[in-house]
Amino acid sequence: MYKDELPLVSIITPSYNQGKFIRETIESVLTQDYKNIEYIVLDGKSTDDTVDILKEYAKSEPRFQFISEPDHGQGHAVNKGVKMASGEIIGWLNSDDTYFPGAIKKIVDFFERYPYLEVVYGKGYHIDEKSNIINSYPVKPYKKPEDFFDFNIICQPAAFFRKEAFINVNGINESLYFTLDYDLWIRIAKKYSLRFINDYLANSRLHPDAKTMASALDRGLPEILDISNKHFGTVSNNWLYHFLTHYNEIGPYWYLNLFKNFDVFKNSPKIITTNRYEDFWTGPSLQINIEIDQRNPLEALLIKGENIIFHNLELRVYLNNEFINKYTVKEKDFELEIPLSSSQSSIIEIKCSHQFTPSNLGINVDSRSLSYIARDIIPLSHKEHDFYNKFKNEPNTICQWLNNNRKETPTLILPEY
Incomplete structure (x- = not known):
């Protein structure tokens, strides 16, 4: 030719x-x-x-x-x-x-x-x-x-x-x-x-x-989860295996927050509102309004935070106005794993007996009453709680855990055009 x-x-x-x-x-x-x-x-x-x-x-x-x-x-x-x-x-x-x-x-x-x-x-x-x-x-x-x-x-x-x-x-x-x-x-x-x-x-x-190397985790995985949900209604474990294997040093909190956003564990408890401030500081009474699907009840609450001012931070936890437990935080950087059980939408309140006003300490003109920083607040279902503990204690076995505990089948979502 x-x-x-x-x-x-x-x-x-x-x-x-x-x-x-x-x-x-x-x-x-x-x-x-x-x-x-x-x-x-x-x-x-x-x-x-x-x-x-x-x-x-x-x-x-x-x-x-x-x-x-x-x-x-x-x-x-x-x-x-x-x-x-x-x-x-x-x-x-x-x-x-x-x-x-x-x-x-x-x-x-x-x-x-x-x-x-x-x-x-x-x-x-x-x-x-x-x-x-x-x-x-x-x-x-x-x-x-x-x-x-x-x-x-x-x-x-x-x-x-x-x-x-x-x-x-x-x-x-x-x-x-x-x-x-x-x-x-x-x-x-x-x-x-x-x-x-x-x-x-x-x-x-x-x-x-x-970009396949420079942005694989922070931009890549969120987009993969979004695209998978959009086209198949869920995400394959194979995608999760890849990132959990190659980037397990980032720890469970990052993954749990991301998985919540893209419903990886399906109908898990979600925070609807909280009075935590935008800069992650909390006042003496932290209130968390949680939406709970009865098919996936609440089993625990994770809090990852910073105790900047006090030697001993005393926290009292209430679920729907019922006292659950008291915790004392001594470390500057702390993680709390609070067992809670509820199969219906609930309000969690964490009362702190310690508070300060930044302006009184000459730090700035901030007049809020503050207690500690809560960087992550994550309500967990049973599967999410298991995932957290497995990842935290045996990170090298997390892929096998997913294989045993998460079975997903794609449902092709046809285009509208």
Whole structure:
């Protein structure tokens, strides 16, 4: 076939301050043996040498074009690039990733052979800063949308899609950061056909500045939980295993708060209101209004706090006006695990016999009556209480505990469009 008889393939590269990698990325596209390529780089106004490199290629390569202007992140750049693209087949290659020689021709041949397919993807490697292979990306042949429940089965740079399918599912959700491609593939899979090629097509680079490494925990896991709930109604234990195994040093409190936000343990007790101040200080009477589902009763209350002023902090706990127990806090940094039992929405009150007014101590003009700082207040169901104790005392066995105590099956939530 002549060049103008072949499908035009548009490669989109979002770029920002990846000058040390982007030349290798560009070369991996322009040296492909498939020549009917349109290459568009959307640069977010880089401040390193990226723009100089882009100008160099724009002068010498008619298939290459770029824009360098402020954008709203990677998703915005890819969406903008796809709208600009003239090709019916799109490849999304980040500015630190690379294609294997011959990758695009293999993809085009497959799309030509199976015109009903909307996404074709292959295998990929993780590589380091010097392009040395670290390991294979854990891809999986696609059969049904639920295949995405346990993990992202597609290596993003090794995936190509039809522009029409991308546009019809409204492109990338620009509010996402870590799960841009994961969410996109699931939305496409709910409506279109995907196919796996058992061949290596691309390299995904891992380095300290890559978001897959730099933001995996603080932004990655919350987005994964959100996307999983949105598409499957729950989250797979496999996702939880990964983070709990690789980031167990962060401790149970962070995970418990996150799991509450995304209902990982289903219908667990939740705080509706509390009179704790925004800076985490409490007054002499801390009141906590808790919503409790009778299917998942309250079993305990965790408080992680700081006793800054007093040698002995005396706390008296009441559940629905009934006295439960008294605690004495001697440490500056303390954790209280308070056994409580209730199967209906309740009010917990913690009265403190010690208080001070900051302005009286000459600290500032704060006239509040304060007792201590309560950084975390977490009501626990039976499963959450077990999770907390297992994580606290035997963190290396927490994944096995999840396997034994949390069984989740995905329910595919179909799109509204």
